[in-house]
Amino acid sequence: xxxxxxxxxLGLDTAEAYRLLVGCVVPRPIAWITTVDAEGRVNAAPFSSxxxxxxxxxxxxxNITSKGDVLKDTARNIRESRxxxxxxxxxxxxxxxxxxxxxxxxxxxxxxxxxxxLLPSTRVRPPRIAAxxxxxxxxxxxxxxxxxxxxxxxxxxxxxxxxxxxxxxxQRVDSVALNPIARxxxxxxxxxxxxxxxxxxxxxPGGEGWIHQANAPIPKKx
Numbered sequence: 075x076x077x078x079x080x081x082x083x084l085g086l087d088t089a090e091a092y093r094l095l096v097g098c099v100v101p102r103p104i105a106w107i108t109t110v111d112a113e114g115r116v117n118a119a120p121f122s123s124x125x126x127x128x129x130x131x132x133x134x135x136x137n138i139t140s141k142g143d144v145l146k147d148t149a150r151n152i153r154e155s156r157x158x159x160x161x162x163x164x165x166x167x168x169x170x171x172x173x174x175x176x177x178x179x180x181x182x183x184x185x186x187x188x189x190x191x192l193l194p195s196t197r198v199r200p201p202r203i204a205a206x207x208x209x210x211x212x213x214x215x216x217x218x219x220x221x222x223x224x225x226x227x228x229x230x231x232x233x234x235x236x237x238x239x240x241x242x243x244x245q246r247v248d249s250v251a252l253n254p255i256a257r258x259x260x261x262x263x264x265x266x267x268x269x270x271x272x273x274x275x276x277x278x279p280g281g282e283g284w285i286h287q288a289n290a291p292i293p294k295k296x
Contacts, residue, residue, distance in 0.1 A: 088224065093259070096122075101256030101264045105136045106161040106171050108192075108200045109151035111180070116192065116201060117147045118174045118184040120163065122257035129279055132232040134160055134212060137225050147180055152228055156214040157198040160230075161206035164253045165265050170205070171255070172263075197233045207238040207252055 081094065096102075105124035109117045123137035138149040145153070152158050163171040174184040185192055185203075192201040195211050202209035212230030219226050241252045249266065256264045 096257070097259035100258045102258075104163045104171065104255060104257055105134070106163045106167070106174070106203060106206065107136065107148050108159045108161060108185070108203060109148050109157070110155060110200045111147070111151050112154060113181075115181070115183045116185045117151055118161075118188075118190060118203065119146070119148045120171050120175050121148070124160075127229060133215060133229055134210065134232060135227055135229045136160075137220070137227050139225050140223075149226060149228070151200075152214055152230075153217070155199060157200055158212050158214070158228075158230060159195060159198065159200045159202050160210045160212060160232075161203040162208035162210075162252070163255050164207055165255050166253070167203070167205045168255045168263060193236075195234070196236075202236060207241045208247070209236040210234070211236075 102122040127135040191204040198211045210232045211234040215229045217228045
């Protein structure tokens with residue numbers, strides 16, 4: 075039988091809660107976000123408290139912490155412009171993505187400092203990161219201040235997808251070809267390890283990965 079250590083969450087300070095959460099919630103996808111400030115400077119920064127939250131319309135959410143009362147550059151730019159691009163980081167872009175997490179002054183563009191090649195977007199002002207195999211142009215739908223005010227959840231509607239034909243066949247994204255990089259606790263990242271194939275037991279939109287089970291009820295037609 076497993077033994078468990080009890081940690082009272084009501085008594086945790088911010089640092090302790092962070093260490094536990096990033097160690098428990100793994101692996102985490104990374105949103106490598108590009109934004110543009112009022113002077114036209116491009117900011118690029120990675121965030122691993124991120125996921126998709128809706129499919130109709132497609133929406134993404136990312137949690138961005140503040141430094142006391144000061145917003146991070148990405149959060150400030152999103153609030154002011156209401157636009158951002160989520161670039162998917164893969165193993166080949168890990169070094170540049172990781173380096174862009176450094177605390178550059180607000181008047182320094184990470185993409186300039188790190189020589190990150192950019193591509194113009196179609197429906198938003200912030201550019202896309204050329205080396206990323208998937209880029210999602212987003213417009214801010216809403217933001218929600220969470221907890222004691224240090225965390226804010228930014229929810230964006232995806233208004234355009236850009237998908238490399240190396241990973242997209244016109245219908246599906248090949249996760250193995252994508253070779254995404256994910257965040258673990260502490261200084262660790264992870265790539266895809268062993269992959270397990272199991273049929274979907276509930277029919278998702280479009281039926282992707284779903285196989286009707288003999289003893290399962292037949293879904294009604296809409």
